Amino acid sequence: MPDCPAQFISAPASGQGKTTITAGLARHHRRQGRRVRVFKTGPDFLDPMILERASGAPVLSLDLWMVGESACRELLAQAAQQADLILIEGVMGLYDGTPSSADLAAAFGVPVVAVISAKAMAQTFGAVAFGLAHYRADVPVRGVFANRVGSTRHARMLEEALPPELKWMGSIASTADIELPDRHLGLHQAAEIADLDRRLERAADALASTPLAELPPTVRFLPSSSSSKSAAPLPRLLDGAHIAVARDAAFSFIYPANLALLDALGARVSFFSPLADEPVPDAATALYLPGGYPELHAAALARHARAAASVRAHAAAGKPVFAECGGMLYLLDSLTTTDGTTTPMLGLLPGQVRMQTRFAALGMQQLDGPLGTLTGHTFHYSHVSTPLTPVLHATRAQSEAAGEAVYRCGSIVATYMHSYWPSNPAFTAALFHGNAF
Template identity: 75%
Template sequence: MAAVATAIACPALFISASASGQGKTTLTAGLARLHRRMGRRVRVFKTGPDFLDPMILERASGAPVMSLDLWMVGEADCRALLAQAAAQSDLILIEGVMGLFDGTPSSADLAAKFGVPVAAIVSANSMAQTFGAIAFGLARYRADVPFHGVLANRVGSPRHAQMLQEGLPADIRWLGHVASDAAFALPDRHLGLHQASEIDDLDARIERAADALAQTELAQLPPAVEFHSNDADDVDDVDTLASVPRLLDGMRIAVARDAAFSFIYPANLALLEALGARVSFFSPLADESAPASADAIYLPGGYPELHAATLARNMRSADSLRAHTVSGRPLIAECGGMLYLLDALTGVDGTRTPMLGLLPGEATMQKRFAALGMQRLDGTHGMLTGHTFHYSRVSTPLAPALRARHAQTGADGEPLYRHGAIVATYMHAYWPSNPAFTAALFHGTAL
């Protein structure tokens, strides 16, 4: 019997902004916590490729934060993820990326595709009536984007808030304002916000943001949006991975996970399990050995440059990784995971630290990013989507086994290296985009 599209309604709001740095993550986290305090089941999504913001949003909402992106994730899987959340939640929040119309595809494209109303955040410090002009532009730039209203952030005083509100066109909803408050600002560094585990008072900051938002219209549930699923049998069990073949059945995969290696899509781990793998975790930073029983190891990206000296001292973990590769079992390394495998890593201060020496070459950190953007790998199993964002450069005598291409231009992107059983690249892959490609990575077969 053919599947019948089923509509599942749930209140939903898209939190976007006029630009990066307006406070989207802080206020989305505060809003999630506010509604969670009211007893509501809240699911939060993050637009585009991001690892850091979802850590904060997961802490605020109490549920894993999945990525939504019309290119990297794909429209069909975005639709299924939203339908699944709608069936299980009382409120869906989607945090945008950069400004509302930035990027291809943009936050506006995603909001328009699924009909999710947009609440725009504008940082109003050093601004008065121009706030209204910015809100007008955000609301009118594209007629197909449902616009819910605008919230002023970092407001200096009640009089300042009044001026901002009075400057709005009458038909643009004023959602309220949030005062400047260092007590809930989130610290950041070169790749973005600090990781949730590194912010000692994170919950207090989120609670304070929730308190501030309790005085705005965002404390009320937004309009319900209908999300459509193609699974008519049981809308409570919409599952984007239900039909994935068990290509990794019984395989034991060990994943490095700690403050140095933390850039992991929850969807990637879910795919490994759907493919039949048994996933476990270890911490190189805590000098834990990779399980000797592991059939394959995954070293994700993160911040090895911040912990280089500790990693260099941790022999137990290093020896276990060397034993794993000597045995010919697959090891997949992305970005920071790849840097850990190299001969050495040099920081921005010029300090050169020996690394594992399992992959020939060295990396050097720099103060400006070296690459940024969506990329794709094309192999014998088709296309694998992902992205790249890094501040280091690698020098290696290895020739690329494959080379990624930029999503929009087709220009050359990141190389993928194969060295014995090691596969390493700067590209952070979104594995659900191609389960067969992913299985080939972990089996160590042709790509």
Template identity: 75%
Template sequence: MNATATKTKTAARVACPALFISAPASGQGKTTLTAGLARLHRRAGRRVRVFKTGPDFLDPMILERASGAPVFSLDLWMVGETGCRALLAQAAQEADLILIEGVMGLFDGTPSSADLAATFGVPVAAAISAKSMAQTFGAIAFGLARFRADVPFHGVLANHVGSPRHAQMLQEALPADIRWLGHVASDAAFALPERHLGLHRADEIGDLDARIERAADALEATALAALPPAVEFALPDVASDVESGEASDLESDADANAASARAPRLLDGLHIAIARDAAFSFIYPANLALLETLGARLSFFSPLADEAAPADADALYLPGGYPELHAATLAANARCAQSLRAHVAAQRPLVAECGGMLYLLETLTSADGACTPMLGLLPGAAVMQKRFAALGMQRLDSARHGTLTGHTFHYSRVSTPLDAELHARHAHTGAAGEPVYRHGTIVATYMHAYWPSNPAFAAALFHGTAL
């Protein structure tokens, strides 16, 4: 199939081959297979755009390496249906293939991967781990294909297959009308290592490209090497409600994403310096794109390398990551610490999320009891837990700025004498979520915000104005 020939454009719609890679559960190998598939088509000369379902920072790093392009999040609640449509339509205009990696199992969560696939009509390829399984493979495939009639089902791929005979048994167990997309053997040579928050960072896996190439080789003999069906994506036609810095209907949906490109330059001329290294890497590409759209100039520095934050930065951003894995190094890096203290002493805004907030506290204690001094710019202490302490979608509601969506996922607990300026709310229950602390010009919270959901709120954070 000619990739270019599949793409048609009209004034209102654009078409591009697209495939949604999902599974019956986590741990089935979705990321490995999606990365391998992206690399397979990329080395065939196709422009590949990959998206990740839900709020994820680690998988997109690997998928970006595989595809050669930034990986944006799709989520019907956090990003919004119109925001997702805008991202997909833009990708369809630029790419020869769109791949979407699901989250958890196909029908898990509200909204689920199935909801996303059904909303945009993207055919689903289900990756099923066949380890310790034979004919039951057919029953699982049957359930995934039939559970919801509105979900377009493309076929199944067997992963972790033990032998050619095993693959034959799995294929024979499938109902005749469910497409067999091939199989991939169990192979530690392309498995991706994991830790407590998920996969390792892409730049921590020394042989990542070799692993992705081996996954692509394993997929090359299967039907997945062919382009999937073309899907039409409607180009959004959204009147911007953010031209005055306001977002209108974020109470139920984050659709202001689609209009964020039309937002006024609320950060025009502002220099925002961002910590980015192995300790601070949980950054949505869409967040950086929004800051630039709003007129900010971005620069980056590494606390791990003891780089000073730029002295001329108007605002700083410390994102989440793994400060607990690098606590001793961070504690010893005096040059970076001094620059952050000088920035705060000059009464310039500093925004810190999750791991960035931990770095600002007085101490950070590991799960095995080792206590390490941190910057002491926020009163309080953090202690790592052996199990996650919070997980899920959350939203911040501000009488001044409207609603900002995001999520939380952390293994630590913070104790602080500070009172919260705002409290996030759980997306579906409305229960109290993460506090947002203000201490001088510092705003800190566990919540990872998706800034395109409310550009005016994001701009307020970096101007240091009232929330």
């Protein structure tokens, strides 16, 4: 049976240290020889990079809206058959968003441990914990873990403030050699943190003697009848396709489930690095430019003529190009950073982009086209000015208000929206055949 110890790591808000604690816990159990599968709630690219390094296994997304409850159930059931422990990291605060981390935990009966940053807090810690545990009766809050504790006495004070029905799961001090660095879109990418493994090892050491490190209760993850049907082999809609994917520090926002879908649809996938001035493979029939941080590497991207020429040649040959967020910025005429520096980009899409210090858009969105609905999300700190007329607008998950524009220019399709391709394999295949719209 698909039974597996499982634990949901959540918090009262963002910035409490969920990823640090989840990653340290994953590394601890991996060191014990256990097979650990970690999932991340909601649309996220950065936290999963850290969690994958910690656990040694790809980290997939769980979201009741973007992924769908049935597909989430199937992913958990598959993991339960392969793993000794399942960890799910929440997003934002436990009850934030629609659907929320609480909705996900309740849907699958996964016990929740709330990580609360206790810095500058004493007995109010107990009130926050009480509120999290009792806000909804259907959410199985099991215990509380205190992060950024100042001393042993401080930890004892926090523990004594807890209501008796909540388990004290331990504490960890605030130390610079464990905390993970962040920037405007979230944590730094795993490959950018030179001492990441040392930080993970220290986090695992600090957690090893706490009650949090004990194996959590076993949860039964049964696939639904609909998810079992969806697990049937997919039609080979991309047989014969060779899709080149840009992948490096500038273009790294890629769902593992998206790449797995391309493979399941029959495509050959290869990777190249514009930052290393690598060209698009000549044999590629389609090109995917994912999101990432082109603004941090604009000068290098502008310098690397071989990579740029190969992207231009691919587009000039009429081969499909699908660009999301940062990938779209790379195709524009120019990019201006917050300090006012303007750098020329590829000039394949008319227009300019300007980075800003506050986010311009955030939230779940979907594309509705001839082949149905493709779900996804948007999150960016930039604004594009272009004379192009959108061929389509995404819609927001919680309303019918217009979302991100989708632009088409020759064989190029570009948008700020990050798509979750397993939500519509036929739509995805059409994007790479160049006939989605």
